[in-house]
Amino acid sequence: MKVGKQTIKFETLPCIFSTSSMVGPKEMQGPLASYFEQSSNDIYFGEKTFEKAESKMLNTCINHLISKNGLANNDIDLIFSGDLLNQCISSSFAIRDLEIPFLGLYGACSTFCEGLLLSSICIEANVAQQIIASASSHFCSAERQYRMPLEHGNQKSTTSQATVTGCGAALVTNSKKLDNGIHITYATPGKIVDLGVKDMSNMGAAMAPAVYSTIANHLNDTDRTLDYYDLVITGDLGVHGSDMLVELFKRENIDISSKHKDCGALIYDTTVQDVICGGSGCGCVASVFSSYIFNELKNKNLNKILLIATGALMSPLSSYQGETIPSIAHAISIENEVK
Amino acid sequence: MKVGKQTIKFETLPCIFSTSSMVGPKEMQGPLASYFEQSSNDIYFGEKTFEKAESKMLNTCINHLISKNGLANNDIDLIFSGDLLNQCISSSFAIRDLEIPFLGLYGACSTFCEGLLLSSICIEANVAQQIIASASSHFCSAERQYRMPLEHGNQKSTTSQATVTGCGAALVTNSKKLDNGIHITYATPGKIVDLGVKDMSNMGAAMAPAVYSTIANHLNDTDRTLDYYDLVITGDLGVHGSDMLVELFKRENIDISSKHKDCGALIYDTTVQDVICGGSGCGCVASVFSSYIFNELKNKNLNKILLIATGALMSPLSSYQGETIPSIAHAISIENEVK
Secondary structure (H helix, E strand, O other), rough: OEEOOOOEEEEOEEEEEEEEEEEEHHHOOOOOOOHHEEOOOOOOOOOOHHHHHHHHHHHHHHHEEEEHHHOOHHOOEEEEEEEOOOOHHHHHHOOOOOOOOEEEEHHHHHHHHHHHHHHHHHHOOOOOOOEEEEEEEEEEHHHHHHHHHHOOOOOOOOOOOEOEEEEEEEEEEEEHHOOOOOOEEEOOOOOEEEEEEEOOOOOOHHHHHHHHHHHHHHHHOOOOOHHHHOEEEOOOOOOHHOOOOOOOOHOOOOOOOOOEEEEHHOOOOOOOOOOOOOOOOOOHHHHHHHHHHHHHHHHOOOOOOEEEEEEOOOOHHHHHHOOOEEEEEEEEEEOOOOO | EEOOOOEOHHHHHHHHEEEEEEEOOOOHEEEEEHHHOOOOOOOOOOOHHHHHHHHHHHHHHHHHHHHHOOOOOOHOOOEEEEEEHHHHHHHHHHHHOOOEEEEEEEOOHHHHHHHHHHHHHHHHOOOOEEEEEEEOOHHHHHHHOOOOHHOOOOOOOOOOOOOOEEEEEEEEEHHHHHHOOOOEEEEEEOOOOOOOOOOOOOHHHHHHHHHHHHHHHHHHHHOOHHHHHHEEEEEOOOOOOOOOOOHHHHHHOOOOOOEEHHHHHHOOOOOOOOOOOOOHHHHHHHHEEEHHHHHHHHHOOEEEEEEEEEEEEHHHOOOOOOOOOOOOEEEEEEOOOOO
């Protein structure tokens, strides 16, 4: 049911039953390396192009999620997936041979949360019992599409983030399957916020106000405060955007800094890895949630989290045409053992 | 609830309460001109670029749908939208100022049906009461992104289709609002089908097998035959793809030709307008359904239709890399006055 102005409360308590993640070589040099389920030392993942590599990675990750849970492809009712590539080809080609009904999403880096949100709605509607939500990105395919070919070796801006080579997939089921599992209890789909930022290499600044708007509306709609949550985790504001989010809450006399972490800041060690402000891309929040965060929930180190994935809904062409960056953020409340 | 292997039955009977359409000058020279609600003689819709024109058209169409129903933006719980442009900027910029929670879709030309399908699931889950599903395309923005700049004046292949400059938006509500209205009773989300067609200028051939698969599974899951429907309407196989669909059914000794129409063949007069095999693009099925077809349903000239939107999930880059065209088709059963 709808609560407040913008939030959905799930009465059926959709369950995140299992997750799977896969990343590239750089992510395996970062602090979360031990949490990723699969990885490749080859940035091409054995394929001939970066785009095919991204599809291969996502396909491997989804197949692993299905098989490790003892399922067959036809046990999956629906798959939601999206990515950053033009026409979302990473997802289409990853899913092509699976013979699972497929609904493609585009929400830039917010895609993974959009998929979890829609999976939960499908469970709530009782139109599907086992659904996969997935998303991917690849540093090299994104770099040449959005910025410059790698061979150009262009210098990065001090506010830039590095696209994560990684993906994640979550199996969302109806709760009957696991009574004291990890549940999606609320979702707050975001409205587009655009405060006029034009700088394509400062996505954090463009997206922070959208995150603020969605968190504020979520708390208002659910009559909760930040105290309710063990962790508020965004993906992907990076270091600079995270500072801006803290600043936006400070204006309302709220200190979010002790509660907040960002997937883009977690996945790399920004002090030694050459990533400037941290990671970004659909695959960042997807891989970090599907590995480290899900593990912390399972081990009860975290019990109540608000996951917020953020998307910068521009294209290189819209920026060349002088447009600002419309941003969006979707929030999902994920809780252990709901009573 | 799920019925059969791939189909959703809606118990709450989501209602298509109202639609709105807008098209460009060429569509106003075609046989459906009198059905379109809004149009522009200016292919730029008063804007400076084709991409901004497409956004303006979609924004105008959505605003009109909201205002003509006496609603305000905050009466709309959710909007689903997508288009053909890289990173779906047509939708993002069209929706940017509306302050309505937004979930972006990418399903190529299947996007409009994907939006109707997801809107219906949201109604079924009771997480929203009033939802808009929309999609757009623009001949000039698509032509320069997918093929060549218009100035190049390249010759068309004999199987090519022309991207429609048009858009449509549908207001999907819970049935309480209009008891004997136009209802979405079943939906069959498609699986990707790829039989190896590589020709980017023969999308009809690539997509016909996906349409066949979805219709066959829909009929099987619902225990219906083609006789049940007054019309089976696809968007957009064009003339050539439609012939292929008829041929695929003929192999099963089923004659679909008397029941089948295609939005891409309806929107233009292919004998006099320079469109080769007819129309295509997200905006084709969106504008034709939201005008002519919805009008026929309202006037009870049609009472039971199966609407199938088809998507070619490739990109220019995937084709340059030698890939075939993964295709998908989502079907929706739309019926008057369900007893």
